[in-house]
Amino acid sequence: MNIVEKILLNHSTEPVKTISPGDIATVGVDRAIIVDMAALHPEFVDNPPLRPFDPDKVSLVFDHYVPAPSIEIANRVNRLRKLVSRWGIRDFFDTGRGGISHVLGGELGWFKPGSLIANTDSHTIATGAFNTLGRGLGTPELMNIIATGKTWFMVGETLKAELSGSIRNGSSAKDVFFHIASVTGDIPGKNIEFAGTGIKTLGMDERSAISTMCAELSAEFAVFPVDDILRNYMDSAGVGDYRAIAPDRDAEYFDEIHIDMESVEPMVAMPDRIINNVKPVSELGRVNVDVAVVGSCANGRLSDIRDVAEVLRGKKINRNVRLTVTPASRKVYMEAERLGYLSTIIEANGLVTNPTCGACLGGHMGVVGDGDTVISSTTRNFKGRMGSSRASIYIASARTVAISALYGYIKGDLNE
Amino acid sequence: MNNITGKAWVFGDDINTDLIYPQICYTLPEAEKPFHAMEANRPGWATLVEAGDIIIGGKNFGTGSSRPAADNLKKLGISCIIAESVNGLFLRNAVNTGIMAIEASGVHDAVDEGDTITVDLENCKITDMVNKRSVAFMGLPPFLMEIIENGGIINVLRAKGLLGKPL
Numbered sequence: 231m232n233i234v235e236k237i238l239l240n241h242s243t244e245p246v247k248t249i250s251p252g253d254i255a256t257v258g259v260d261r262a263i264i265v266d267m268a269a270l271h272p273e274f275v276d277n278p279p280l281r282p283f284d285p286d287k288v289s290l291v292f293d294h295y296v297p298a299p300s301i302e303i304a305n306r307v308n309r310l311r312k313l314v315s316r317w318g319i320r321d322f323f324d325t326g327r328g329g330i331s332h333v334l335g336g337e338l339g340w341f342k343p344g345s346l347i348a349n350t351d352s353h354t355i356a357t358g359a360f361n362t363l364g365r366g367l368g369t370p371e372l373m374n375i376i377a378t379g380k381t382w383f384m385v386g387e388t389l390k391a392e393l394s395g396s397i398r399n400g401s402s403a404k405d406v407f408f409h410i411a412s413v414t415g416d417i418p419g420k421n422i423e424f425a426g427t428g429i430k431t432l433g434m435d436e437r438s439a440i441s442t443m444c445a446e447l448s449a450e451f452a453v454f455p456v457d458d459i460l461r462n463y464m465d466s467a468g469v470g471d472y473r474a475i476a477p478d479r480d481a482e483y484f485d486e487i488h489i490d491m492e493s494v495e496p497m498v499a500m501p502d503r504i505i506n507n508v509k510p511v512s513e514l515g516r517v518n519v520d521v522a523v524v525g526s527c528a529n530g531r532l533s534d535i536r537d538v539a540e541v542l543r544g545k546k547i548n549r550n551v552r553l554t555v556t557p558a559s560r561k562v563y564m565e566a567e568r569l570g571y572l573s574t575i576i577e578a579n580g581l582v583t584n585p586t587c588g589a590c591l592g593g594h595m596g597v598v599g600d601g602d603t604v605i606s607s608t609t610r611n612f613k614g615r616m617g618s619s620r621a622s623i624y625i626a627s628a629r630t631v632a633i634s635a636l637y638g639y640i641k642g643d644l645n646e
Numbered sequence: 647m648n649n650i651t652g653k654a655w656v657f658g659d660d661i662n663t664d665l666i667y668p669q670i671c672y673t674l675p676e677a678e679k680p681f682h683a684m685e686a687n688r689p690g691w692a693t694l695v696e697a698g699d700i701i702i703g704g705k706n707f708g709t710g711s712s713r714p715a716a717d718n719l720k721k722l723g724i725s726c727i728i729a730e731s732v733n734g735l736f737l738r739n740a741v742n743t744g745i746m747a748i749e750a751s752g753v754h755d756a757v758d759e760g761d762t763i764t765v766d767l768e769n770c771k772i773t774d775m776v777n778k779r780s781v782a783f784m785g786l787p788p789f790l791m792e793i794i795e796n797g798g799i800i801n802v803l804r805a806k807g808l809l810g811k812p813l
């Protein structure tokens with residue numbers, strides 16, 4: 231069995247000996263995460279589960295609308311806060327305390343290698359960087375999981391993605407992902423397992439950027455193996471009790487792709503979708519931008535803020551560009567502040583916001599208007615995603631966003 | 647469950663959740679939400695839908711987020727979604743909100759917009775009653791059909807006494 235099948239088998243609530251594609255796996259989850267968006271689902275706040283299957287395995291994280299941008303949302307999240315005492319939840323992260331759930335969960339050691347996570351948010355696949363299966367599920371389904379601790383998966387086939395080399399100078403993990411997307415297209419219902427010698431050149435931020443973005447392939451799970459980098463990370467998070475999962479020697483995959491990371495140049499996703507819609511920045515031609523955004527669970531991490539600060543150090547961004555930088559978590563925010571990245575960005579005329587999903591979901595903290603051309607390090611560029619459906623959203627790495635903010639048009643490499 | 651009959655609306659590939667349930671829906675009154683479905687790709691469509699109508703989609707229908715997109719279509723009066731392929735998360739959300747989402751290879755070309763469609767659940771066959779073309783589909787497993795027949799997972803949880811009082 232491959233990693234996905236083995237982790238599902240380890241969580242099966244039925245007495246099965248093996249799991250393979252086509253099976254329906256009934257599983258128990260290790261943790262259920264509810265984000266503030268649940269407050270906007272009347273079915274949840276009007277009839278929340280009576281009690282959770284285990285209050286220590288349920289997390290409540292405020293991330294999308296932090297701080298609440300309207301009276302309406304403030305009132306709704308106030309209702310959600312009542313869950314904390316009603317259910318006796320320990321892991322509650324209110325405004326100012328936590329960050330985007332997919333980033334925070336990694337920082338706090340919630341994503342233990344070999345574990346299984348359910349979350350109401352669709353980028354839960356991010357947990358794959360930690361050798362953890364995570365699935366974004368609808369709110370009604372999360373209600374079922376909170377009440378029973380269980381759910382089901384239709385087991386899909388798995389693609390093996392063999393990574394070699396290391397990311398070339400000026401490119402980043404986001405570009406590697408875009409390259410992967412251009413090879414695979416979308417793979418609904420299927421999984422990706424990463425393998426190969428290139429993995430050891432990727433830190434947890436880079437792995438997380440790649441696994442997070444696999445949501446855009448409509449993949450079920452995207453999972454990395456365990457190695458010393460992950461083990462050391464878990465040690466530093468103070469987590470030792472886990473059961474890391476490696477694929478069996480005879481693990482089955484429906485296909486195998488080879489990605490030479492060395493060959494990947496800075497890429498960009500053109501407006502409205504990522505699938506079949508990416509190209510190297512060098513082939514783009516001149517596209518002037520009005521708005522530049524760095525943030526999100528994929529690329530609002532410390533290494534992304536560092537890339538932005540490196541590009542902007544001692545410079546001013548183009549006078550026609552509005553740059554917003556949103557750290558993904560309190561920890562990223564504090565580290566970036568300590569290392570001087572935030573003041574570098576502020577001095578360059580960038581706007582630094584508090585940690586939140588913010589502009590990524592078009593709800594607040596940088597909503598874009600009609601006719602705006604946007605270059606963003608966020609995850610998704612569906613029409614209307616970041617505000618007006620008449621805005622054009624290009625997606626790229628944090629570094630490319632920063633360089634574009636500096637020049638006023640989309641540009642991938644400082645030295646071109 | 648009885649057979650489903652309704653008028654077809656034909657959409658293309660990769661219809662995503664943000665088209666079906668735009669961001670602004672989150673804070674609108676419940677009754678208004680459905681009327682914003684597809685406004686970015688097909689303005690005005692939602693006001694033309696009549697109760698019982700059926701959506702025919704292309705590949706990967708419902709790709710995107712966990713937002714209640716299937717529920718929005720159900721509340722608009724759509725009785726069933728049939729597509730070349732249905733996104734896995736959308737399928738779960740459809741089942742959990744109590745609306746049929748069916749994968750039927752070939753359906754996109756077989757059905758003409760505006761025609762009356764019949765979904766024969768027992769024989770797993772979809773027929774365009776006007777051009778008489780039919781396509782077969784794979785039924786959903788019984789435990790999912792049971793959730794749909796109960797009108798969604800929330801009704802199931804309520805019946806089991808697993809839901810509490812409002813927050």
Ligand code: SF4
Pocket residue numbers: 294330332351353525526527528586587590591608609
């Ligand atoms: S940053 Fe964007 S993609 Fe990530 S959880 Fe928030 S809204 Fe979703």
